[in-house]
Amino acid sequence: MDTKCSVFIAASVDGFIARPDGNIEWLHRPEYECPVLRGLTYDEFMTTVDALVMGRKTLDKVLSFPEWPYENTRVVxxxxxxxxxxxELRDHVDVLAGDPLLIVAQLAAQGLKHLYIDGGQTIQAFLAAGLINEITITRIPVLLGKGIPLFSQLGGELNLSxxxxxxSDNGFVQSRYQVLAQACSVDKTGSDCRALEI
Structure with missing residues (x-):
């Protein structure tokens, strides 16, 4: 499949993307303000994206923002x-149902070449399906202790490069990885281990 799927996300050092109630205000503390953030910026990343794919819970969170942040980006x-x-969003947001492989196939058939995958459960589902090509994580210098994890049980190992x-001077550490292979997936009938070039 020629369509690229990427993750671009911030997480605490202990791996959470939000507090247990979904709160992300900890991402916007005054001490994190920095004139220059090194690495791939969000704006640079978004110029490469054809559509943003998110789950229902992520949509609910975004709808709580004062303004819709994806004015120039298709959202699925x-x-x-x-x-x-x-x-005002009905012409800008599509709602689809199906497993990740079907979703990507549908969007690829529409000519979309680069999908931004967002939201904890959605990211985990696309990773488990072997669809994520690149992961950019910005670690925020805080330990939340508990919350919504970025990664959970994937059913197998993932090799990254x-x-x-x-x-950056504010303590943010950004790492970009290429996803090389998914080692194993396990179901009730046993394990299916294969290398995937994704």
Whole structure:
């Protein structure tokens, strides 16, 4: 499949992307303000993206923001249930249901070449399906202790290759990885171990 799937996300040093209640205000502390952030910036990354794919919970969080942040980007929400969108977003947000392979195939058939995968459960599902090509993680200098994890049980090992790593003066450390292979997936009938070039 020619369509690239990328993750671009911030996480605490202990691996959480939000507090247990979904709160992400800890990402915006005054002491984190920095005139120059080294590495791949969000704006640079978004210029390469054809669509953003997120889950229902991530959509709910984004809808709580004062303004819709994806004005110039197509958004695809994954949900098997009904999603009620504000009238002004109905022409900008698509709702799809299906497993990650089907979703990517549908979007690839529409000519989309680069998908931004966001939201903890969605990222984990796409990783488990062997669809993520690149992961950019910015580690925030805080230990939350508990919260919503970036990674959970994937069912197998993932081999990564470091593309780049950079540290900013505010303590942010960004690492970019290429996903090389998924080693094993396990189900009730046994294990299926194979290398995937993704």
């Amino acid at each position: 929400v994954l949900s098997r249930g009904e999603v009620v969108l504000p009238p 470091l593309i780049d790593s950079s540290a």
